[in-house]
Amino acid sequence: VIHADALVDRLHAGVVAVDRDLMVAAWNVFMTTHTGKPARDVVGTDLRLACPDAPAEWLAWKVRTVFELGTQAFSSWRQRPYVIRMPHNRPLTGGIDCMRQDLTFLPVFDRSGAVAQVCIVITDATDVAMAELAVARSHAATVREHAAREQLEAQLRLAHTAAMGQLAAGVAHELNTPMQFIGDSVQFALDSATELIGFAAKLPDDGSAQDVTILVDDLPIALRRAIDGVERVSRIVRSLRVFAQPQNGGSAVVDVNAAIENTLVLAASEYRSVADVALDLTPVRQVACLADEINVVLLNLIVNAARAITDAFALTGTRGVLGVRSRQLAGSVEIAISDTGAGIPADAVERVFDLAAAAAPAGKPTGLGLAMARAVVEKHGGRLWFETGDAGTTFYLDLPTSFASAAAPA
């Protein structure tokens, strides 16, 4: 017959018994091999003296609760990596400083049913701990990779926007000359037609006067309409050239009001059919900034406002108002762009400036999300924020008029 003590000595777990005063009554072989202290040195001494590194007060509380309640107590490596420091069982493969331990404090009852001793069982949780650590590390790596990919995508979007800007500037430049001679030629045609109509009036009537009268009435109207169209195209081309003018990384002095008007011309297709523009531009000082970047921010805010109104229009069928206001503050210019849409939903308010939310829905590229817009504005020492409610959303853009000095520390 094998004695129970011999079995306890075969366990791959530490077994320690203590009395109410934490005097050690039993100490198995696992404890000896892992602490280097033989049972004969430890049994009969205070556990807190035998293991001076262990948390004394904590051990006393645990043992006390088991004595008083007569139930088990526990400790997990997750909250308390170890109680009695022991070497881990990976001298070759390593990867951790010392053994992770789970502890169980068991009541040992005497014949009368009273708690006589507390049996402390220490189990080795190192392998579980390392597995969890590996999972956590791999998760952290995934999160990092995801963040890096998002940043790369944002940079690509920005690069794409810059490339489109250059392309637009090139096209605008190429269109400018032909638009000029089309305009000149149509004007010449109108002047000539007016003269010819004068001559025609002096010719004798041979019965085809009816046809000539129609020509005389309609030709100048058609030509004037052509001139009007040419002027509108020229205006868009001019706006596009100003908007997309290539920058060499340096800041330029920008007339904010002119920039707003240009941007409204370019974005007209986004709002014309659903909203009227309420423009309230007051004279403001010029702002030194990276003009192309600020132009894109304005375009984003105006397009966003237009889309909010478009969504509301789809529901109500009522035209909205796209408000654009500028005013001079003490050290900055404030631009407010408001819409009469349905407002930003409460659950989305927190995420408006999130990079992740910058991904525009398919087919509706905004070029630059609000996250990037805010980054651009903050780079200029300015602020971008919003107020939203049932009656719509207003984005405020505050650009310091002293940017040139503030942003030139290098």
Added chain:
Amino acid sequence: MNCEAISEVVNIGIGQAGDKLARLLSCFVRISTPRLRIVDVDGAQAVLAHVCSEAQVIVTRQAFSSQIRGEVLTVFDTTSRDLVAELVHYPTTDPDEMILEISNLIVATCLSGIGAQISYELSFSPPSILDVVREGGLALDRSWRVALIAELALQVEDRPFRARLFMFWADDALETFQRAAERLFGDDP
């Protein structure tokens, strides 16, 4: 199913547990009369999912084994978590370790008290924290048929500390519990 005998056992068991806890914590502990429900999986989901989805709660779980084996959920609100440190003179700075300690004290004492009435010595698993928020709510095991959920609330005098316990026995364990309780308190001889 008639729960009167079980109800009697639970009442006496937790009464004794309350006394023991009060002595350990040196304060007056009040435990509400348990509310017993016989449920199926959907019923249990309805009872527990609601509790666990409340904002600002911490939920721990712990198993107990013997022939009347089962599981307990303990639900604390965050105010109570912050109060534990002054209630339990447990030397730790880790809030999770603190909540697991108080949770084990309450669960083990209440369940041992109940087990003692019907002469079952229970053994417990270590408690752990259920991350109900991150896991998007409580998902229950569905492999059982019928269960008893005994709900009780534990309060401490003069402090807003409050813990709710949901003790759970299913199928065979419930039948064993019922038979043992009826041997003590049943009408039939």
